[in-house]
Amino acid sequence: MLTEPITYLQRCLQIPSTNPLDGEENSAVYVYDLLTSHGVETEWIEVSPKRICLVATIQAGASAIEPKTIGFSGHLDTVPVKISEWTTDPFGGNIEDGRIYGRGASDMKSGVMALVSMMLDLNTRTDLPNHLKLLITSDEENGMTGARHLTERGDADDLDALLITEPTSGFLGYAQKGVIGVEVSCTGKSAHSSSPQLGKNAIDDLYRVIREIKSDRYAITNHSHPELGPVVASITSITGGEGPNVIPSHAAFYLDIRTIPGFGREQVLQALEEVNQRLRQQDDSFSMEVTVIKDIPSCETDRDDPFLQIVADTMESIRQQPTQRVAIPGGTDGAMFSQAARSFPIAVASFHDFRLAHQIDESIPLSEYAETIELCMRLALHSYD
Ligand SMILES: [Zn+2]
Known part of the structure; x- marks a missing residue:
């Protein structure tokens, strides 16, 4: 695995962005600077003071025939931390035995930085079959005001499909309460x-x-x-x-x-x-x-939707095991994006282990991060009919 994506994730974990408000804006600054310094067109959107969303886009190559707009999304805020209970620095981004530690390692700075890494990698390509749109939200853990704001602005209205890289341990989420x-x-x-x-x-x-x-x-x-x-x-x-x-x-x-x-x-x-x-x-x-x-709102994508099938097949080809579709008991930003003017399939999936989300000593194996980047890359490069 390339070292840059790991460095990006480490740096992101070192910037606290716990919700209620503590530094969410600082992590948005980091990601914004990273994207724009690599030439990715990125919009800075202030939802409310210190609550920031980012929308980054890459256009399909000139030779693409009827390109689709594939959306990707993740949130930068995390749940709070009781530092005294942790055995490692929650804002250290420490790596030990192939695992990376920190608040948000599972939910979901790894998901966000996998998407950012994909965008940085694909931005120089001139042969992309799809338009790519990355929606980074704030305040998912509390009221989803970031995703609500982007939806109300119409940022999701041009999407043909959306992948949200919440930690799902390799399951594919298609419905949520x-x-x-x-x-x-x-x-x-x-x-x-x-x-x-x-x-x-x-x-x-x-x-x-x-x-x-x-x-x-x-x-x-x-x-x-x-x-x-x-x-x-x-x-x-x-x-x-x-x-x-x-x-x-x-x-x-x-x-x-x-x-x-x-x-x-x-x-x-x-x-x-x-x-x-x-x-x-x-x-x-x-x-x-x-x-x-x-x-x-609750939301549901048809289990047999073609985009879901492509996500499932792609995950299967990476993991070499069947992808199980699941209904998610909790909520994701998908709920808000499902209210966009135009409806599109929403898949909630990554390889990141959800068992340590919101927990003490939150961590994931870096191998899962590499697998998720691979998933995002393949979906971005897939030719959708
Ligand atoms: Zn989450």
């Missing part, structure tokens, strides 16, 4: 707790909502996807009350719902509205409000 996070709040009327009849207890009302959601009447979790499994819903936090001797005028909980293709935001909100209607029928002073806090 979405996330809807809502705050459900009840408003009552405060009063002295010695005279509760003078007020309206918002916690009592919220309790009634919770009872409805936990009952069979709220049947959203009956919806299921053959590979992703059922919709799941969990109350993950609860707040309310003004003081020990005050009838509470406000109470709220946060409901986290993992959705599937065919059952998303609209259906979730409809089911909650039905709860609202039922409770209002029982008590016309009942007041419930639903605020959407998080909204990441």
